[in-house]
Amino acid sequence: xxxxxxxxxxxxxxxxxxxxxxxxxxxxxxxxxxxxxxxxxxxxxxxxxxxxxxxxxxxxxxxxxxxxxxxxxxxxxxxxxxxxxxxxxxxxxxxxxxxxxxxxxxxxxxxxxxxxxxxxxxxxxxxxxxxxxxxxxxxxxxxxxxxxxxxxxxxxxxxxxxxxxxxxxxxxxxxxxxxxxxxxxxxxxxxxxxxxxxxxxxxxxxxxxxxxxxxxxxxxxxxxxxxxxxxxxxxxxxxxxxxxxxxxxxxxxxxxxxxxxxxxxxxxxxxxxxxxxxxxxxxxxxxxxxxxxxxxxxxxxxxxxxxxxxxxxxxxxxxxxxxxxxxxxxxxxxxxxxxxxxxxxxxxxxxxxxxxxxxxxxxxxxxxxxxxxxxxxxxxxxxxxxxxxxxxxxxxxxxxx
Amino acid sequence: xxxxxxxxxxxxxxxxxxxxxxxxxxxxxxxxxxxxxxxxxxxxxxxxxxxxxxxxxxxxxxxxxxxxxxxxxxxxxxxxxxxxxxxxxxxxxxxxxxxxxxxxxxxxxxxxxxxxxxxxxxxxxxxxxxxxxxxxxxxxxxxxxxxxxxxxxxxxxxxxxxxxxxxxxxxxxxxxxxxxxxxxxxxxxxxxxxxxxxxxxxxxxxxxxxxxxxxxxxxxxxxxxxxxxxxxxxxxxxxxxxxxxxxxxxxxxxxxxxxxxxxxxxxxxxxxxxxxxxxxxxxxxxxxxxxxxxxxxxxxxxxxxxxxxxxxxxxxxxxxxxxxxxxxxxxxxxxxxxxxxxxxxxxxxxxxxxxxxxxxxxxxxxxxxxxxxxxxxxxxxxxxxxxxxxxxxxxxxxxxx
Numbered sequence: 001x002x003x004x005x006x007x008x009x010x011x012x013x014x015x016x017x018x019x020x021x022x023x024x025x026x027x028x029x030x031x032x033x034x035x036x037x038x039x040x041x042x043x044x045x046x047x048x049x050x051x052x053x054x055x056x057x058x059x060x061x062x063x064x065x066x067x068x069x070x071x072x073x074x075x076x077x078x079x080x081x082x083x084x085x086x087x088x089x090x091x092x093x094x095x096x097x098x099x100x101x102x103x104x105x106x107x108x109x110x111x112x113x114x115x116x117x118x119x120x121x122x123x124x125x126x127x128x129x130x131x132x133x134x135x136x137x138x139x140x141x142x143x144x145x146x147x148x149x150x151x152x153x154x155x156x157x158x159x160x161x162x163x164x165x166x167x168x169x170x171x172x173x174x175x176x177x178x179x180x181x182x183x184x185x186x187x188x189x190x191x192x193x194x195x196x197x198x199x200x201x202x203x204x205x206x207x208x209x210x211x212x213x214x215x216x217x218x219x220x221x222x223x224x225x226x227x228x229x230x231x232x233x234x235x236x237x238x239x240x241x242x243x244x245x246x247x248x249x250x251x252x253x254x255x256x257x258x259x260x261x262x263x264x265x266x267x268x269x270x271x272x273x274x275x276x277x278x279x280x281x282x283x284x285x286x287x288x289x290x291x292x293x294x295x296x297x298x299x300x301x302x303x304x305x306x307x308x309x310x311x312x313x314x315x316x317x318x319x320x321x322x323x324x325x326x327x328x329x330x331x332x333x334x335x336x337x338x339x340x341x342x343x344x345x346x347x348x349x350x351x352x353x354x355x356x357x358x359x360x361x362x363x364x365x366x367x368x369x370x371x372x373x374x375x376x377x378x379x380x381x382x383x384x385x386x387x388x389x390x391x392x393x394x395x396x397x398x399x400x401x
Numbered sequence: 402x403x404x405x406x407x408x409x410x411x412x413x414x415x416x417x418x419x420x421x422x423x424x425x426x427x428x429x430x431x432x433x434x435x436x437x438x439x440x441x442x443x444x445x446x447x448x449x450x451x452x453x454x455x456x457x458x459x460x461x462x463x464x465x466x467x468x469x470x471x472x473x474x475x476x477x478x479x480x481x482x483x484x485x486x487x488x489x490x491x492x493x494x495x496x497x498x499x500x501x502x503x504x505x506x507x508x509x510x511x512x513x514x515x516x517x518x519x520x521x522x523x524x525x526x527x528x529x530x531x532x533x534x535x536x537x538x539x540x541x542x543x544x545x546x547x548x549x550x551x552x553x554x555x556x557x558x559x560x561x562x563x564x565x566x567x568x569x570x571x572x573x574x575x576x577x578x579x580x581x582x583x584x585x586x587x588x589x590x591x592x593x594x595x596x597x598x599x600x601x602x603x604x605x606x607x608x609x610x611x612x613x614x615x616x617x618x619x620x621x622x623x624x625x626x627x628x629x630x631x632x633x634x635x636x637x638x639x640x641x642x643x644x645x646x647x648x649x650x651x652x653x654x655x656x657x658x659x660x661x662x663x664x665x666x667x668x669x670x671x672x673x674x675x676x677x678x679x680x681x682x683x684x685x686x687x688x689x690x691x692x693x694x695x696x697x698x699x700x701x702x703x704x705x706x707x708x709x710x711x712x713x714x715x716x717x718x719x720x721x722x723x724x725x726x727x728x729x730x731x732x733x734x735x736x737x738x739x740x741x742x743x744x745x746x747x748x749x750x751x752x753x754x755x756x757x758x759x760x761x762x763x764x765x766x767x768x769x770x771x772x773x774x775x776x777x778x779x780x781x782x783x784x785x786x787x788x789x790x791x792x793x794x795x796x797x798x799x800x801x802x
Contacts, residue, residue: 131664194644195644195645195647195648195671196639196644198669198671198672199635199639199644199647199671199675200639202635202671202672202675203604203632203635203636203639205662205665206628206631206632206635206662207608207611207632209662209663209664209665210608210611210612210628210629210632211611212613214663214664215663216663216664217663217664227607227611228611230607231604231607231608231611234600234603234604234607235604235636238597238600238601238604243595243596243597243600244596246596246600247596261606261607261610262610262615262616262617262618263532263610263615263617263618263692264606264610264692264696267699267700268599268699270596270599270600270603271599271603274600274603291664291665295665298668298669299668
């Protein structure tokens with residue numbers, strides 16, 4: 001293994017002003033927003049080697065290396081956040097090779113790791129926005145990150161990559177602004193919110209809403225809705241990690257605890273394990289941000305955003321721009337089921353978009369995309385080097401400088 | 402369709418006394434317990450035509466016909482309870498033919514439809530038991546219902562039948578007391594609590610525990626933990642009804658409602674539909690009973706109860722008693738997955754227990770066992786008439802009287 005990139009620092013990009021406010025898709029305006037981001041590698045002179053990486057639900061801008069603290073995260077930057085979430089994929093000679101590419105990863109608008117979100121201070125009141133922070137759609141996140149790219153002088157991305165919810169964002173960006181990117185990589189993702197996902201997300205929304213400390217989202221002057229957020233995390237965690245892995249980890253990592261709820265007695269390892277996951281998570285995440293991302297996911301609609309009626313129409317925009325998609329499925333995924341990527345690919349085919357669909361076989365479930373770089377790196381490397389079609393497989397690509 | 406059996410009345414069986422208390426598997430004793438039950442058909446002179454039917458998680462003793470009220474259910478016997486939950490299967494000429502058999506269905510111990518449970522009055526305090534009601538295991542439910550059979554003079558059942566959690570109870574009874582039954586019918590069930598089921602149940606436990614009105618189970622003097630119970634119901638409902646059916650029903654039955662939580666705005670039909678299911682359910686069910694059944698399911702262990710180490714050992718008891726199992730799978734079931742019945746059958750085979758395994762194909766998911774009698778009735782009828790092996794297929798069976 002090559003060594004990790006050096007210690008990283010979060011940078012902050014500010015956009016908007018009282019005179020030129022940032023307008024959300026809902027029409028609501030804020031006088032200004034902040035986008036927290038990290039970058040890895042060097043932007044070349046032509047500004048043509050940039051890759052935008054979208055994180056997943058509970059991720060952050062910190063994709064690679066080590067970041068021990070981020071200003072403005074109010075203690076939420078716990079030890080669990082220190083190591084980059086995609087460090088196995090981003091670095092010298094890795095899939096997203098920092099010797100060749102300039103990789104940008106930014107915290108979602110509405111987030112809790114430095115980008116403007118419900119826990120940010122509302123300049124109008126001097127207090128956190130709470131429930132007053134606007135509804136966030138994926139197109140708002142895309143807009144905020146394109147503004148960041150503009151500020152860096154990047155007109156067209158080499159690639160946009162996202163796994164899980166990040167994949168939804170990658171497709172949203174690629175179809176809303178087809179001129180901004182050539183290569184699109186949705187990993188273990190889809191192109192719509194299925195009924196099962198809707199139900200699972202709605203349960204998570206209710207788990208937080210039911211917490212007496214939630215108070216409509218205005219809880220920053222008191223206790224946080226930790227029980228609700230922990231339950232939400234447990235509901236989603238079940239879909240991220242393969243059940244066999246949960247069972248294995250529960251046996252190895254967690255002692256059969258004496259956890260006591262008010263009536264129920266926890267007796268089984270997997271129950272203690274899930275409680276532990278939930279409790280760990282609430283230390284590092286904000287319940288309002290969680291709700292906003294769930295809400296954004298529930299309302300995900302790239303057709304509405306692009307003003308079209310059908311998926312073939314949507315992807316006709318990709319075809320016209322000459323985009324190429326690399327779609328990854330994980331056979332054991334039950335967060336985004338393989339059927340969802342098959343549906344995406346079928347839409348791409350109908351719209352005659354250049355694409356490649358690869359299924360990796362793993363016993364790790366959805367989380368495979370975090371843990372098993374060996375399953376993804378060959379195709380990612382070839383794609384990014386431009387060696388993804390028959391005629392280009394052996395084409396050498398120079399490193400930057 | 403043949404007409405429904407006539408209007409039914411719940412009967413109450415009392416057992417135990419201060420001198421001879423009812424002892425739970427946990428060792429805790431109550432001076433007496435009540436079992437609410439209904440019967441259909443007539444017990445023959447030899448008392449050899451009795452069938453015990455176990456209901457599922459949210460069911461009751463009221464399997465067939467119409468029952469408009471049950472004393473002691475404190476308004477929980479809502480309109481949703483009036484029609485018997487298995488009326489399509491129980492009645493003259495139906496699968497459980499009331500012209501031939503005497504069918505008994507009893508509310509679980511710990512239940513809220515007339516059997517002793519957390520909402521029952523504790524004679525020691527004059528107030529509801531609440532959290533003081535003992536932990537209930539499946540073997541306690543079995544014990545309470547065998548006491549009822551004893552009181553009716555029934556030494557051996559013609560059959561025991563249960564779907565879903567009811568199937569777990571059927572197996573528990575058949576292996577704990579092999580001499581009490583010859584034919585065993587688990588429908589869409591299993592023989593252990595899988596990791597996925599455990600996680601899903603644990604989420605439901607936490608949904609109720611997190612409700613501020615739960616107060617450890619001692620809520621009868623105030624508001625009930627309705628939000629928690631509704632969320633628990635929604636989490637389980639998702640596994641009972643096929644997702645396509647949820648989508649269909651949501652489109653047909655429920656208007657796109659203006660349901661408003663404190664922050665989240667419900668916009669999609671399936672969200673309104675699920676909220677509606679949750680709200681309807683809390684009117685008819687007690688949160689403490691729900692928790693006790695979830696707990697019973699989480700702790701289900703027929704090996705422990707029978708004092709054996711392995712499933713082949715467990716089912717050796719069935720083989721020795723000459724039992725025959727009819728195991729039904731539903732191909733679209735994702736509450737008890739088909740793999741679970743396959744596992745059960747593999748144990749039965751190893752133990753050389755006579756068995757037949759039938760998979761029905763349905764687009765309704767787990768709930769098929771409530772809705773599609775045509776898929777189950779032929780095999781149930783032949784089984785109950787003793788026409789289940791090659792040599793007996795044409796054997797005529799007389800009706801009772």
